[in-house]
Amino acid sequence: MQIEKYIAERKKTKEILIMTHQIIGYPDFETNEKAIDCFYKNGVDMIELQIPFSDPVADGPAFAKSNQAALEKGVKVKQCLDFIEKISGKYPITFLIMTYYNILYQYGVPQFVKKCKEINVKGIIVPDAAIDEAHEYYEGCSNEGISAITIASPYSDKSRIEKLSIAGDGFIYYVPRKGVTGCKTDFNLDVLDKISLVKEYSGKNVAVGFGIQNQDDVKRLVGVADIAIIGSKIQKVIEDEGIEALDNFIKSICSVN
Amino acid sequence: MKREKYTGYFGEYGGRYVPEILIPALDELNAMFIKIAEDNEFYNDYYSLLTNFSGRPTPLTYAKNLTEYFGKGKIYIKREDLNHSGAHKINNVLGQGLVMKRLGKTRAIAETGAGQHGVATAIMAAKMGFKATIYMGEEDVKRQYSNVFWMKQLGAEVIPVETGAATLKDAINEALRDWATNFDTTHYVLGTACGPKPFPEMVTHFQSVIGREIKEQIMTLEGKAPDRIYACLGGGSNAMGAFNEFLEDKNVGLIAVEAGGKGSNTDLHASRIAYGKGRVGVSQGYKTLFLQDDDGQMKDTWSISAGLDYVGVSPIVAHLSDINRVRALAATDNEVIDAFKLVVSKEGIIPALESTHAFAGLFSEIKNTKSEDILIVNMSGRGDKDIFNVGEALEDSDWKKFVIERGEQYAD
Numbered sequence: 001m002q003i004e005k006y007i008a009e010r011k012k013t014k015e016i017l018i019m020t021h022q023i024i025g026y027p028d029f030e031t032n033e034k035a036i037d038c039f040y041k042n043g044v045d046m047i048e049l050q051i052p053f054s055d056p057v058a059d060g061p062a063f064a065k066s067n068q069a070a071l072e073k074g075v076k077v078k079q080c081l082d083f084i085e086k087i088s089g090k091y092p093i094t095f096l097i098m099t100y101y102n103i104l105y106q107y108g109v110p111q112f113v114k115k116c117k118e119i120n121v122k123g124i125i126v127p128d129a130a131i132d133e134a135h136e137y138y139e140g141c142s143n144e145g146i147s148a149i150t151i152a153s154p155y156s157d158k159s160r161i162e163k164l165s166i167a168g169d170g171f172i173y174y175v176p177r178k179g180v181t182g183c184k185t186d187f188n189l190d191v192l193d194k195i196s197l198v199k200e201y202s203g204k205n206v207a208v209g210f211g212i213q214n215q216d217d218v219k220r221l222v223g224v225a226d227i228a229i230i231g232s233k234i235q236k237v238i239e240d241e242g243i244e245a246l247d248n249f250i251k252s253i254c255s256v257n
Numbered sequence: 258m259k260r261e262k263y264t265g266y267f268g269e270y271g272g273r274y275v276p277e278i279l280i281p282a283l284d285e286l287n288a289m290f291i292k293i294a295e296d297n298e299f300y301n302d303y304y305s306l307l308t309n310f311s312g313r314p315t316p317l318t319y320a321k322n323l324t325e326y327f328g329k330g331k332i333y334i335k336r337e338d339l340n341h342s343g344a345h346k347i348n349n350v351l352g353q354g355l356v357m358k359r360l361g362k363t364r365a366i367a368e369t370g371a372g373q374h375g376v377a378t379a380i381m382a383a384k385m386g387f388k389a390t391i392y393m394g395e396e397d398v399k400r401q402y403s404n405v406f407w408m409k410q411l412g413a414e415v416i417p418v419e420t421g422a423a424t425l426k427d428a429i430n431e432a433l434r435d436w437a438t439n440f441d442t443t444h445y446v447l448g449t450a451c452g453p454k455p456f457p458e459m460v461t462h463f464q465s466v467i468g469r470e471i472k473e474q475i476m477t478l479e480g481k482a483p484d485r486i487y488a489c490l491g492g493g494s495n496a497m498g499a500f501n502e503f504l505e506d507k508n509v510g511l512i513a514v515e516a517g518g519k520g521s522n523t524d525l526h527a528s529r530i531a532y533g534k535g536r537v538g539v540s541q542g543y544k545t546l547f548l549q550d551d552d553g554q555m556k557d558t559w560s561i562s563a564g565l566d567y568v569g570v571s572p573i574v575a576h577l578s579d580i581n582r583v584r585a586l587a588a589t590d591n592e593v594i595d596a597f598k599l600v601v602s603k604e605g606i607i608p609a610l611e612s613t614h615a616f617a618g619l620f621s622e623i624k625n626t627k628s629e630d631i632l633i634v635n636m637s638g639r640g641d642k643d644i645f646n647v648g649e650a651l652e653d654s655d656w657k658k659f660v661i662e663r664g665e666q667y668a669d
Contacts, residue, residue: 053553053554054421054554054555055421055426055427055430055540055541055555056430057275057430057434057437057542058276058278058437060434061420064420064430065420068421071554076552077552077553100539101274101539102538102539102540102547102549102553103552105537105538105539105553106536106538106549106552107553127276128274128275128276128542129274130273130274130275130277130280132273133273133274134274150277151276151277151278152277153277153278155278155280155281156277156280156281160280164277175277175278178278178437178438178439178440178441179434179437179438180434180438
């Protein structure tokens with residue numbers, strides 16, 4: 001529930017909230033920290049921090065490689081959690097963890113959820129924690145007051161969206177097309193109509209991710225989606241132009257409001 | 258076609274842990290898998306392909322010389338090597354090809370380790386008029402280029418996968434990503450009894466023709482069921498194919514032989530069960546025993562045979578092992594090479610290195626065998642196609658010389 005209140009509060013002064021993303025330990029913790037500092041200073045509302053996993057099936061080639069690169073450098077789950085604790089204590093905005101189910105499973109699902117609460121994480125996004133399977137996870141989150149974010153797609157029908165809405169909490173993460181992270185999405189009228197339907201069927205705030213490239217994409221989502229999620233493009237900006245170039249890009253995204 | 262009730266769960270294993278985008282594709286596949294049970298035309302088509310295209314039934318060969326050599330037990334070999342394409346993989350692929358047709362899909366994708374399943378899928382696609390894309394770890398492409406050559410000749414696109422360890426598990430991840438992007442036109446022909454529901458049961462179902470034939474053949478030859486059946490265990494498709502028919506007959510010992518690689522005191526193996534190194538986890542869309550570190554990151558595996566070099570294992574086999582219905586062994590690379598030399602020289606049969614693990618498992622237990630025991634080895638594939646790997650594994654100097662000379666000819 002905390003996330004819902006936070007979104008409502010922030011939406012009083014903003015048309016659309018911005019959520020950004022980092023893979024922890026890629027390219028390194030220092031760059032992560034600089035990026036997060038940049039997000040905060042430019043008014044980003046929520047930050048999704050991804051704990052790397054060896055087999056990230058929902059991620060496209062760019063994120064798959066950076067997951068791998070972080071692991072090859074020896075990044076451990078404990079280091080990631082320590083990092084999140086440090087960062088979430090420093091910046092008064094909402095942090096979410098994104099990872100894959102086996103990371104929680106090996107940590108102990110209830111223990112992981114408890115740990116999230118301790119380190120001031122408000123929500124968790126686990127793409128392979130299917131709602132029909134990962135009951136322990138959804139119950140654990142509900143018990144601890146942590147939002148388990150569920151994901152809907154254009155292929156989710158009304159009854160599925162209702163189920164996703166009941167199982168999860170906080171907001172619905174809507175993926176506006178087939179495929180994985182890192183490819184461009186055309187935010188045409190069809191896509192926008194579907195987002196409105198997801199909002200109607202779920203009765204929740206809707207965050208839209210996968211394929212947002214620039215300010216224009218975000219502008220198109222204003223009035224339709226509640227949150228715009230920018231992931232792969234941030235990694236690309238840092239890789240191609242360096243962390244120094246991130247400020248301009250984030251500034252341009254955040255200036256939509 | 259009568260079929261046992263299926264649920265997608267096997268003890269604590271199985272399930273369907275996939276990103277939401279894949280749920281409709283899996284629902285659609287599951288519904289079709291249920292529907293074909295009542296579809297006689299489907300099974301007429303399927304058995305016609307198995308008979309007239311793949312050459313089934315495959316023989317059950319009495320291994321007279323091995324039997325005499327050991328002087329214990331009576332050894333038979335189920336000849337899956339005599340399938341078209343040289344391995345059991347085609348049984349499953351032809352079934353899934355017909356499923357695909359009924360689903361109205363026009364493009365097949367598959368993962369492959371050794372290349373056998375990739376070749377089988379490329380053959381099926383050529384035969385049935387589908388497009389095919391095969392994902393193969395970059396490391397495996399290097400190890401098994403001859404199979405890549407055939408896939409391409411058969412008209413398939415082969416995509417080397419660079420991510421992760423660049424082996425079988427990474428090819429599965431990449432195939433899942435492709436499927437998530439293209440499922441409206443594309444069917445994922447998963448090659449082993451792993452992955453999300455309904456794949457473990459569907460693949461087992463299409464492979465169980467092996468065990469049904471074994472039962473009929475051994476009844477004709479010996480008038481009784483076998484005492485033990487040995488099969489190699491990578492993902493689990495040939496093992497489940499051989500075992501499924503005998504699960505209820507508790508007098509038949511079912512032994513799965515994993516890749517022991519360099520041995521249990523190293524990390525260079527792919528033994529999830531026999532070495533006790535696999536831990537319950539969730540990856541690649543299902544829950545099973547995985548070789549993983551304390552954080553839950555999947556480990557690199559090793560085997561002399563690319564086809565057994567896999568980090569997970571069929572959730573069905575994991576469960577059957579838990580309830581002591583299937584017993585797991587591991588054969589090391591060295592044991593496999595010794596067994597290979599023995600089978601080739603004694604029987605005039607060339608097993609794939611994968612299948613040789615099953616022989617090695619049997620040979621390791623032969624001293625505790627009663628002379629009247631009937632023993633069956635499921636020889637999942639033939640080894641002559643693996644000449645580059647076998648030549649290397651046997652460290653055959655004449656073969657190396659030949660390869661170097663041919664390389665030099667091409668370099669000119």
